[in-house]
Each structure stands twice: as structure tokens, then as C-alpha cells.
Amino acid sequence: MSDELHVVLCPDSFKGSLGADSVAAAMARGVHAARPTAQIRALPMADGGEGTAELVTHTLGWEWHLSDVHGPTGTHLTAGWGYDPVRRRAVIDVASACGLDQVPADRRDPWQLDTRGVGELMRAAMDAGAMHLLVGLGGSGTVDGGAGMLRALGVRFLDREGNPLPATPAGLTGLERMDFSGLDPRLADVELIILNDVDNPLTGPHGAAAVFGPQKGLATEDVGIMDAHLGRLAEVIDASGRLLRPAGTPGAGAAGGLGFALACVLGGHSRMGAAYLADLIGLDEAIAAADLVITGEGKIDGQTTRGKVVAEVVGRARRMRVPVVAVAGDIACSEAQRAELGLADARALVDETVSLEQAMAEPARWIAVRTQVLLEEHLGRQSQAG
Incomplete structure (x- = not known):
């Protein structure tokens, strides 16, 4: 990985909480907290629904x-x-x-x-x-x-x-x-x-x-x-x-x-x-120039693979051998299922330290926090592997 980190942010909205553009902005704050010099390209996504x-x-x-x-x-x-x-x-x-x-x-x-x-x-x-x-x-x-x-x-x-x-x-x-x-x-x-x-x-x-x-x-x-x-x-x-x-x-x-x-x-x-909009906004070109892709949605579960944004992003990045991590409000799948989906790592806003009420009250804050942790751990693994 080059010294200058290139990150593409392409989350879906967190329904009932934040629009995709606001999610991407919160993720960007988390990326810069972990790596202030990172070059970020934000391409918020959707699957044809609201927004x-x-x-x-x-x-x-x-x-x-x-x-x-x-x-x-x-x-x-x-x-x-x-x-x-x-x-x-x-x-x-x-x-x-x-x-x-x-x-x-x-x-x-x-x-x-x-x-x-x-x-x-x-x-x-x-x-x-x-x-x-x-x-x-x-x-x-x-x-x-x-x-x-x-x-x-x-x-x-x-x-x-x-x-x-x-x-x-x-x-x-x-x-x-x-x-x-x-x-x-x-x-x-x-x-x-x-x-x-x-x-x-x-x-x-x-x-x-x-x-x-x-x-x-x-x-x-x-x-x-x-x-x-x-x-x-x-x-x-x-x-x-x-x-x-x-x-x-x-x-x-x-x-x-x-x-x-x-x-x-x-x-x-x-x-x-999701596939049509990814083509429309030029997602492939952005991923091709990236070192890491960060995506996300309100919930990652068994339905995620059925035409949802996260699955579409992962599929495109996998073809270009670019790793993908995700932040979600909730993750209702096992680590094996997450790996099968193709995510290198993922974090939920809600865990043993943060309640649903806290996450819903300050979604942008917790998206930024989880993104920072994800990126720091990803960079740590990259450093050990190198």
C-alpha cells in the first residue's frame, strides 16, 4: 500500500436515521481521525428507494x-x-x-x-x-x-x-x-x-x-x-x-x-x-483507484446479498482485488457469513458498549467512531503483513 491512502466511501442510507450523504460525511471524519492525510472519494449509494x-x-x-x-x-x-x-x-x-x-x-x-x-x-x-x-x-x-x-x-x-x-x-x-x-x-x-x-x-x-x-x-x-x-x-x-x-x-x-x-x-x-446506480455514478473507476473501500447500511443480514448496496459494492471491489470493510447499524450475520459476503471486516454501531437508543440519538458520531476503529485495525493488519 502506498504512503498516501486512497479511500472510497460508498454507503447506503441508514433508514430512519441518516441519508447516504450524511453517512459518508461521518465516515470521512472517522477516516481522517485514523489517517489525516488520507485521500477520500465519497460516492454515496442507493438501491432505488427513498433518496x-x-x-x-x-x-x-x-x-x-x-x-x-x-x-x-x-x-x-x-x-x-x-x-x-x-x-x-x-x-x-x-x-x-x-x-x-x-x-x-x-x-x-x-x-x-x-x-x-x-x-x-x-x-x-x-x-x-x-x-x-x-x-x-x-x-x-x-x-x-x-x-x-x-x-x-x-x-x-x-x-x-x-x-x-x-x-x-x-x-x-x-x-x-x-x-x-x-x-x-x-x-x-x-x-x-x-x-x-x-x-x-x-x-x-x-x-x-x-x-x-x-x-x-x-x-x-x-x-x-x-x-x-x-x-x-x-x-x-x-x-x-x-x-x-x-x-x-x-x-x-x-x-x-x-x-x-x-x-x-x-x-x-x-x-x-444498486447495480444501475453504481454504473451511473462511475463506482468502478473510483474503486480501481482506491486502496480501501468502506460501505455500509442500516442492517447487514441475510437479505444483504439480494441486490443491496453492500453486496453490489463488495462484488465490484472483489473483481479489482480492493478490500472492503463496512459499518452498519446492526450486523445480524456470523463472521463466516460476513466473510462469505466478501467483507474484510465490519462493525455495528450497536454492541455491548452502545445501546440502540444511543446509536439512534447520535448516529453520525458512532459511524465516525466505528469507521476510525475499522481503519486503524485494517492499517494495523496491513503493517503486520508488510
Whole structure:
């Protein structure tokens, strides 16, 4: 290792605690505490969930826009999205328009909520000139199959007599047909990329209602009814001649069925969020010039290998023979599992000396402390080996 240490920081957010950029800043303080002369490159990461749009915009120097849209309950809210005017690319998070945190606890009834704001964000991006839309699925509070989004983009939902229906699941109980003649024609020329990290179909035991509905307030006894509603929605779309892919397509159940509307109805292309974003921000080039990579997320466990940021970072660094260490809020795996994942070392904020309450109260402080210890021990091992 050269005297001048080059470190790349590429953590995910610690959900409910710190955004990825704040995590990287705390890690940087820990690195400098251990090695003041270290050269640091911070490339905060995401997997397509909350914070993706802001992260991409900040990292790549895109413009940040604010739009007034309808939230999941129908009230107005301000949602941000990023835009690259040179290459006419836009990035949005569905959570900013229909996120679970946008729904008051006493109104978490998916039958009454919709995704209209997502379609309004897409229209705002196209109004600005976007020809490429990057949509991060994650953190949604809705289970409407993307009906609200389609309505905002010009699709009409009609009952037996041809009367228009509201696009909430409850409002579509009398759905008989759909009119796509008003669908925004610009969509035909727009490349639509969907960032996702789940492979659930729209319906069935692994579908949107069964897996994600209860997390969003859907009563257990209503899961089967909502599942049937989503199936009916797909049938009506198919009868309209607009179903481009079957409802069983992997990822169709993401974000309460938004994945279905985006991929199976609008023809979007699904990508694993962490991998796509790593390519977009140039992570490989940064790792290639590094002596050490430090990553992290709220929890490292058995799910980490399934398209999560830490696994993506480790996989890329391993190919270049660059060691990776991690800081996490909690580590729920054995040392053998950690080694199998490919991490040279890892530290949790919470241990026998720091409680969960302490870690949550001062996450940045403890991230910096754990990072400092990790780096000092890593450098110590390197010194002994040399």
C-alpha cells in the first residue's frame, strides 16, 4: 500500500436515521481521525428507494426541481426530482409523491390512496424536456397497481355506463373498461428505466397485496380482496389491448403494483437499483483507484446479498482485488457469513458498549467512531503483513 491512502466511501442510507450523504460525511471524519492525510472519494449509494433522486442529482451535478403534485391522500405536496438538461435525463423517487411517510398514520388505508403524484412528476419531467426517465421504486405507501399514475398520464377508468371513476382501489370497484386514447403521447418516445430490488409479481401469494399490503395498512382480511382487484385491473388493461407484458412479470408487484404499470403497461425496463446506480455514478473507476473501500447500511443480514448496496459494492471491489470493510447499524450475520459476503471486516454501531437508543440519538458520531476503529485495525493488519 502506498504512503498516501486512497479511500472510497460508498454507503447506503441508514433508514430512519441518516441519508447516504450524511453517512459518508461521518465516515470521512472517522477516516481522517485514523489517517489525516488520507485521500477520500465519497460516492454515496442507493438501491432505488427513498433518496435516490437527490443522491443522483447531487453526485452527478444535475439540476434539482420542485413540483407541486397530489400526494397519496389527494392533498397537495411538493416533490423534488433531478434533471440533466444536457442529456435530457430525469430521475424521480416514487416515495416523494406516494411514500408511506406521506400518509398520516390514521389514514393508512390503501383502498383510499393512489399514485397520481408519480404520474404528475413524470409529466413535469417531460415538460422540462426529459427523454429518459429514471424511476426509483421504494418506500411507497400505496397498493393501487399504478392506476393513479396512469390517470395522471391521461388514462380514463370507466364503469359499465361509461362514467369516469376515481383511480383509488375503492373507486375502481365498478371498473369495466379503460380509455387509453388520452395517454400522454410523449411517452412513446421516452426511455423509461425502473430501479427495483424485488422480483414479486403483481398478484398471488408473493404479489403486491399479499407481501406489501399489510406493511401499508391493508387489513389481513382484505389481502385476498385487494389481490383480486389488482388481477381485475390487469384483465381490463389486457382487454384494452395495452398489456405489453403479463402481470406475472418479476417486479410487477413492486411499489404496490407501480412496477406493473410502469413495466407491463408503459413498457419500461426494470434494472436492479444498486447495480444501475453504481454504473451511473462511475463506482468502478473510483474503486480501481482506491486502496480501501468502506460501505455500509442500516442492517447487514441475510437479505444483504439480494441486490443491496453492500453486496453490489463488495462484488465490484472483489473483481479489482480492493478490500472492503463496512459499518452498519446492526450486523445480524456470523463472521463466516460476513466473510462469505466478501467483507474484510465490519462493525455495528450497536454492541455491548452502545445501546440502540444511543446509536439512534447520535448516529453520525458512532459511524465516525466505528469507521476510525475499522481503519486503524485494517492499517494495523496491513503493517503486520508488510
